[in-house]
Amino acid sequence: MTGWLGRLLVERLIRLAWLLPLAMAGLFTLVSLAPVDPITAYVGARVADVGPDQRAAIAQAWGLDAPAPERFALWLGHIARGDLGSSITFNAPVAEVLADRAGASLTLIALAFVISFAVGLGLGLTAAATRGRWPDRAIRGFAVVLTASPGFWVALLLIALFAVGLGWLPSCCAAPPGLTADEADLAARLNHLILPAATLSVVGTGPLILHSRARAAAFLESPAARHLAAHGARPGWLVWRPGLRHALGPALAVHLAGTGELIGGSVLAETVFAWPGLGQATVRAALGADAPLLLGIALATLVVVFLGNLAADIAARLLDPRLRQA
Known part of the structure; x- marks a missing residue:
């Protein structure tokens, strides 16, 4: 160590x-x-x-x-x-309820984390590479709309479009009707995971787009980037090669630090899509005044947020030697 x-x-x-x-x-x-x-x-x-x-x-x-x-x-x-303690709502030990439902929540949060990070970083770098032109303006407008959009509205919009209108994706649960998540095959589980993960990935994507764009734009104004540009390097190459390394560390640190927002957003996503995770259990425990379960979920969330912030600090220092020296 x-x-x-x-x-x-x-x-x-x-x-x-x-x-x-x-x-x-x-x-x-x-x-x-x-x-x-x-x-x-x-x-x-x-x-x-x-x-x-x-x-x-x-x-x-x-x-x-x-x-x-x-x-x-x-x-x-x-x-x-x-x-x-024991959960009043589920008539089972709180530790058992947490163990049974943590996997579904972690799967949803992890997939949403990856989607939002890839989309946020990619669009942010694309906006920086096209500064002042229409792709940059369109991406920044998209980021503002995402940031201002309520999660429940995004969920209902996705359900209306892809589940009701087009009929491509299911709008409920973690498995087809009549089957548990363990009984359904991998393809069916992934099919039911798409809409909840897409809804949850909206959380944090907008700020990450703007943050990544700002970091990449600052790099393009640096003496090193100006030197490379004077020797014929194009803005796209500068952004996606050295600029990516410049923006990756701060973007990952910011995204990891937003773990708490993802957990909070999962409560909404799991409730709207009837996803059998801890978010849905939180709502049921709150409606039933299930104090032991609420306290257990809150403690587990506190630990996860603490680990997310710790991972953000470690990632920032691993990717930026100046922070380790400081």
Whole structure:
């Protein structure tokens, strides 16, 4: 392990050590103050048939009859032993729910990450290579439209065009009706993944286009690029050869740092397309006031965002020696 990497890991772990307790306290406070009654949400339409004694018994079984500080201390004790509690919504341990649904969410987020990075970097470099001409203006306008477009509107537009209008792609679930994701073949699973991944890839693509264009344009104004241009190098070659190496590191760092936005966008995408991941589970847990599951998902998200930011810092230093020296 090199010296700069060791120092970076120690620094980030120290930051996580004080950030995690604060985040846990804040998450528990927000969930405790939620206006939804978990018992009422659990019994649903049978709420009129549940008497006070039954409500008290349910509250005691779930530990809701204790004061909030006591429940928080009890929750921390369970977390320290590796027990995230039991989900009220799914009637299963939270760790089991996370394990069952994390794969679907990570697959969706990873594919959207690759798509948005390739599209954002490619269009940004293309805009830089055609500065001042119509492709540059069109790409910048496209980036602004993407940035301002609500995710649910993009999802509905894709469903209306490709699922309803053309009938090319399914608009729901991770597998054909009547089959689970494990029973469906790879082609069917990929077919169901296209629209959710396309919707989620919109998150971060617009800013990445503008960022990549700015970095590549700055390189074209540098003395090195001007020297190469004076010797006959074309703008397209400058952008896609040395300019690509100049813009790749910052673009990757910016995109990795936006992991939290992708996770937030996955909640919307999974809800619209009924994708069986943690985003859909988050919505169901929020509607049912499932505090253990909400807290478990929030902690898992915190760790993933932390790892994304750490990966962004490492990638930036690997691709730019000046940052390692600093």
